Amino acid sequence: MRAVVQRVSSASVVVDGATVGAIDEPGLLVLVGVTHTDTPAEAAKLAAKLWGLRILHGEKSCSDVGAPLLVVSQFTLYGDARKGRRPTWQAAAPGPVAEPLVEAVCAELRALGAHVETGVFGADMKVALTNDGPITLILET
Numbered sequence: 001m002r003a004v005v006q007r008v009s010s011a012s013v014v015v016d017g018a019t020v021g022a023i024d025e026p027g028l029l030v031l032v033g034v035t036h037t038d039t040p041a042e043a044a045k046l047a048a049k050l051w052g053l054r055i056l057h058g059e060k061s062c063s064d065v066g067a068p069l070l071v072v073s074q075f076t077l078y079g080d081a082r083k084g085r086r087p088t089w090q091a092a093a094p095g096p097v098a099e100p101l102v103e104a105v106c107a108e109l110r111a112l113g114a115h116v117e118t119g120v121f122g123a124d125m126k127v128a129l130t131n132d133g134p135i136t137l138i139l140e141t
Helices: 040-052 095-112
Strands: 002-015 018-023 027-033 069-073 116-118 125-140
Touching (some): 002 040, 002 069, 018 069, 018 116, 027 040, 027 095, 040 095, 040 125, 069 095, 095 116
Parallel strands (some): 027 069
Antiparallel strands (some): 002 018
């Protein structure tokens, strides 16, 4: 699994003109991509890493301060543009494989005590954020 993690002051996801997920306080926006070989164990490992990642102000983690997370599925994280000008998506897992794993990350975060907001898997989403820092990391499990 691959995740792009951004420390944000706020973030939201809009689908068809309606806000489907939002955090209105400091937390993390997490874009999650899944490849063919990912497993539920990797989803749990990613969730634990996100919950304990010390990138909030004062080197605190979401678990330290109860900060919320907005998790958005993002198959394009496995896009490959090394050849030509058109990316390929071959490394991205198909929806029936990826969706349960993205949901597993969210479920594990909630089991750890996190407040988790989400986008809508496979939808045309408009993601808005105020990056705080800016701090952006790429995580891989």
